[in-house]
Amino acid sequence: MLYPLNVDLTGRCVVIVGGGTVAERKVCGILAADPEASVRVIAPALTDALRVLADRGRIAWHSEQYTNGDLTDAFLVYAATDSPAVNASVAAEAEKRGILVNVIDDPRASTFHIPSTVRRGDFLLTVSTGGGSPALSRAIRMELEQLYPEAFGQWLERVAHLRREMRTMLSTSRERTAFWRIALRPYILNMVHDGELEKAEVELRNAALDIGAKSSDGSD
Numbered sequence: 778m779l780y781p782l783n784v785d786l787t788g789r790c791v792v793i794v795g796g797g798t799v800a801e802r803k804v805c806g807i808l809a810a811d812p813e814a815s816v817r818v819i820a821p822a823l824t825d826a827l828r829v830l831a832d833r834g835r836i837a838w839h840s841e842q843y844t845n846g847d848l849t850d851a852f853l854v855y856a857a858t859d860s861p862a863v864n865a866s867v868a869a870e871a872e873k874r875g876i877l878v879n880v881i882d883d884p885r886a887s888t889f890h891i892p893s894t895v896r897r898g899d900f901l902l903t904v905s906t907g908g909g910s911p912a913l914s915r916a917i918r919m920e921l922e923q924l925y926p927e928a929f930g931q932w933l934e935r936v937a938h939l940r941r942e943m944r945t946m947l948s949t950s951r952e953r954t955a956f957w958r959i960a961l962r963p964y965i966l967n968m969v970h971d972g973e974l975e976k977a978e979v980e981l982r983n984a985a986l987d988i989g990a991k992s993s994d995g996s997d
Contacts, residue, residue, distance in 0.1 A: 779890060779907050786814035790850050794843045794867045795857035796820025799881055801827050803855045804836060809896065817851075819843050820858070845870055853889070854878040884908030893918035898930030924970075932969045935978055936960065943985060952988050959984045 791807055791814055793800050801824045807814050808830075816836040818827060823838060831838040839847070843863055848854055848870050854877070856867035861882055868886045871878035880886040884907075892905035893914035902925065904917045947953045959965065960981055968977035 779905060781892075781903070781905070783901070784853075786811040786852070788813060788815065789852040790815045790817060791853045791855070792817045792819065792848055792851040793855040793857055794819045794847070794863065795855070795859075795881075796823040796827055797857070797859060798824060800824075800855070800857040803857055803879075803891075804830065806891070806894070808835060819847050843867060848874055848876060851876050856880040895921045895925060896930075897925060897927055898933055900925070900930050900933045926970060926972075928969055928972045928974060932974055932977070935974060939978070939981060946985055946989060955988050956981070956985055 786807065793803050793816065796818060797820075800818065800820065804816055804818065804827060807816055817839065818831070818836050819839045819841065821840055821842055823831060827836065827838075830836045843858070843866070845866065848867070851871075851874075854867060854871045856864035856871075856878060858864055858867075864880050864882055865886065868878050868880050868883070871888075877889045878887060879889055879891060884890065887908070890905060890908055892903035893911075894904075895902040895918055902921050904914045904921070906914050943953055943956055947956055965977050965980060968974070968980070
């Protein structure tokens with residue numbers, strides 16, 4: 778059984794061995810999660826998209842075959858070539874160095890797995906089957922994409938701002954608890970789902986005023 782963990786990759790070196798479409802997906806996922814991650818790709822050739830990233834300086838490209846010792850300074854490693862033997866060698870070096878490694882063609886040799894992900898800004902949902910059924914993970918991810926559209930990322934930004942305001946407006950934990958119960962009610966979340974963010978925010982601000990008024994007159 779896997780232990781879920783969100784990792785900050787800022788300034789950390791992530792090594793991807795391989796330059797094909799799988800490696801491209803891994804690189805794009807890493808940069809989407811943390812543009813400040815240091816990504817090193819080891820491969821004699823790259824996809825067009827990876828070459829563009831290399832030309833722009835977004836990734837460091839070592840245009841050579843993997844050899845033992847290439848994982849120096851790595852924090853995470855992906856073995857993403859089309860050669861099981863090369864991937865096994867990468868996994869062996871990673872194990873020897875105590876580095877977490879994901880092997881695309883051998884879940885049992887992997888010390889971490891990448892879940893299917895729905896990212897809406899800082900709002901992140903993940904689904905994992907521990908490598909048992911990637912297809913099921915993808916199917917559930919697709920459902921989550923429909924349930925939580927891009928508006929939820931924008932809503933999270935608004936909620937974070939509201940949270941800071943509520944600390945001043947609602948002085949007791951009881952008041953703040955009442956406020957957040959309203960914020961999570963289905964009719965509010967339905968507004969967010971439909972992109973009616975302004976309307977949802979107005980509803981919450983009115984709720985905060987009502988809660989504050991009830992507390993001040995002792996009716997709550």
